Amino acid sequence: MFGEIKGLNEECGVFAVWGHKDAAQITYYGLHSLQHRGQEGAGIVVSDGEQLSIHKGLGLVTEAFKEGELDELHGNASIGHVRYATAGGGGIDNCQPLLFRSQMDSLAVAHNGNLVNAHGVKHQLESQGSIFQSTSDTEVLAHLIKRSVYPRLEDKVTNALSMLKGAYAFAVMTEEKLMVAQDPNGLRPLSIGRLGDAYVVASETCAFDVVGAVYEREVQPGEIITFDENGMHSQLFANAAPRRLCSMEYVYFSRPDSNLDQINVHTARKNLGKQLAEEAPIEADVVTGVPDSSISAAIGYAEQAGIPYELGMIKNRYVGRTFIQPSQELREQGVKMKLSPVRGVVEGKRVVMVDDSIVRGTTSRRIVRMLKEAGALEVHVRISSPPITHPCFYGIDTSTKSELIAANHSIEEMREKMGADSLAFLSIDGMLSGIGRKYQDANCGQCLACFTGNYPTEIYEDTLHPHDKVTNH
Numbered sequence: 001m002f003g004e005i006k007g008l009n010e011e012c013g014v015f016a017v018w019g020h021k022d023a024a025q026i027t028y029y030g031l032h033s034l035q036h037r038g039q040e041g042a043g044i045v046v047s048d049g050e051q052l053s054i055h056k057g058l059g060l061v062t063e064a065f066k067e068g069e070l071d072e073l074h075g076n077a078s079i080g081h082v083r084y085a086t087a088g089g090g091g092i093d094n095c096q097p098l099l100f101r102s103q104m105d106s107l108a109v110a111h112n113g114n115l116v117n118a119h120g121v122k123h124q125l126e127s128q129g130s131i132f133q134s135t136s137d138t139e140v141l142a143h144l145i146k147r148s149v150y151p152r153l154e155d156k157v158t159n160a161l162s163m164l165k166g167a168y169a170f171a172v173m174t175e176e177k178l179m180v181a182q183d184p185n186g187l188r189p190l191s192i193g194r195l196g197d198a199y200v201v202a203s204e205t206c207a208f209d210v211v212g213a214v215y216e217r218e219v220q221p222g223e224i225i226t227f228d229e230n231g232m233h234s235q236l237f238a239n240a241a242p243r244r245l246c247s248m249e250y251v252y253f254s255r256p257d258s259n260l261d262q263i264n265v266h267t268a269r270k271n272l273g274k275q276l277a278e279e280a281p282i283e284a285d286v287v288t289g290v291p292d293s294s295i296s297a298a299i300g301y302a303e304q305a306g307i308p309y310e311l312g313m314i315k316n317r318y319v320g321r322t323f324i325q326p327s328q329e330l331r332e333q334g335v336k337m338k339l340s341p342v343r344g345v346v347e348g349k350r351v352v353m354v355d356d357s358i359v360r361g362t363t364s365r366r367i368v369r370m371l372k373e374a375g376a377l378e379v380h381v382r383i384s385s386p387p388i389t390h391p392c393f394y395g396i397d398t399s400t401k402s403e404l405i406a407a408n409h410s411i412e413e414m415r416e417k418m419g420a421d422s423l424a425f426l427s428i429d430g431m432l433s434g435i436g437r438k439y440q441d442a443n444c445g446q447c448l449a450c451f452t453g454n455y456p457t458e459i460y461e462d463t464l465h466p467h468d469k470v471t472n473h
Helices: 023-033 118-127 139-147 153-161 206-211 247-253 265-279 295-305 328-338 362-373 411-418 428-435
Strands: 012-018 041-047 052-058 077-083 098-101 106-115 166-173 178-182 191-195 198-202 214-218 223-228 231-236 286-289 313-315 339-341 350-355 378-383 422-425
Touching: 012 023, 012 106, 012 166, 012 178, 023 041, 023 077, 023 198, 023 206, 041 106, 052 098, 052 106, 077 106, 077 166, 098 139, 106 118, 106 139, 118 139, 139 153, 139 166, 153 178, 153 223, 191 206, 198 206, 247 265, 247 428, 265 295, 265 378, 265 428, 286 295, 295 350, 313 362, 339 362, 350 362, 362 378, 362 411, 411 422
Parallel strands: 286 350, 350 378, 378 422
Antiparallel strands: 012 077, 012 198, 041 052, 041 077, 098 106, 106 166, 166 178, 178 223, 191 198, 191 214, 223 231, 313 339
16 A cells, blocks of 8 residues: 555454355455555454364465465355554564454454553453464454453443553454444444345445345444344444544545445545635646545545546556565655656646555655656645644554654644645644544544644553643533
């Protein structure tokens, strides 16, 4: 994903199947469709009704599962996961699903999101004798479930979830049950589909299309759903707060063919571009978007502005992840290998470059430079989201204010740093309108914390950078 060199990285992807003889194979294809949400590692746990079996590995789904390894996973229920390293770092120990075995039964857990009170809960558990096998905050849930005094699994999970704060879409599986849950604010997407008589659960609806499943509904905030031999059962484990779906799901993370909260992502992004053209018009000859997540917004901008849309940049899809390196020189080379300007399109033209967001600003500067080196007379940067001025603690790789260019510089200063002829961002009202929401405080349906600093959950001191302060609501 371009996000690897951009500085804004995905959370993770969760996929689950209940009641299908080819559960592992279906999950494998489902994880393929969620690959954009994480490329650090992938794994699948299956249940045959008597035992849980696991396989996981580092890298892309095709790298984690070598030829023949998928055939070793037998069962009619499964959970799968693709991971981008957020809290806890990388390594095979942190690849999910996490599987825990005991004398009584086994438990597998997969998680998308980030727990803001994980440090405190983990410290408490360790003081009571728990020994953690990974540094992932996902493991906290398993320990809470295992230590629960309630006899029924549903009660154990419900009790455990009530102790957690933050953003999460969980899948929990034993030999006989599959359970999925959504945090009370609905920060992370999670949907249910049907594949014949089987149930399918996925972080994004695009996965249903890939495996041939039919969308049924979303998992609601504060809801836990159990699948067992008696079918599907739903209950609330917490009072649902106003929905606060992560705004960046629409802006950047999700695939354009996914629907989130009944809203199509491509349509939303195209509308963001239209709103941006109304708010920040400019005289230009051509509009282009930064592949791939900004293409929809660029098309919308061009359509609204009456300026031709062209492929001014081409993405090389065959560059391996190993080329994306942390050093500045290799990051520079990584951008050039990932993106190439189309000289025949931009040479001698005034170009509107539409991008979805700016995090650190380094990649935007390099792209502007590439376009001008290819002969663009002017490069006007238009961003289809508001300035990101506050860190995210819910599973996105922006943990400190110091690394956010918009938190430390004015728009004019940012424009100068990136060498653009002009720079404009979409307003919060414009973003919500483009998505299809109305800006009514907490009832807008979106989490706006990275734009406003108003976090929907309490943020704990041990998750903060020493120089950062937040407002809790």
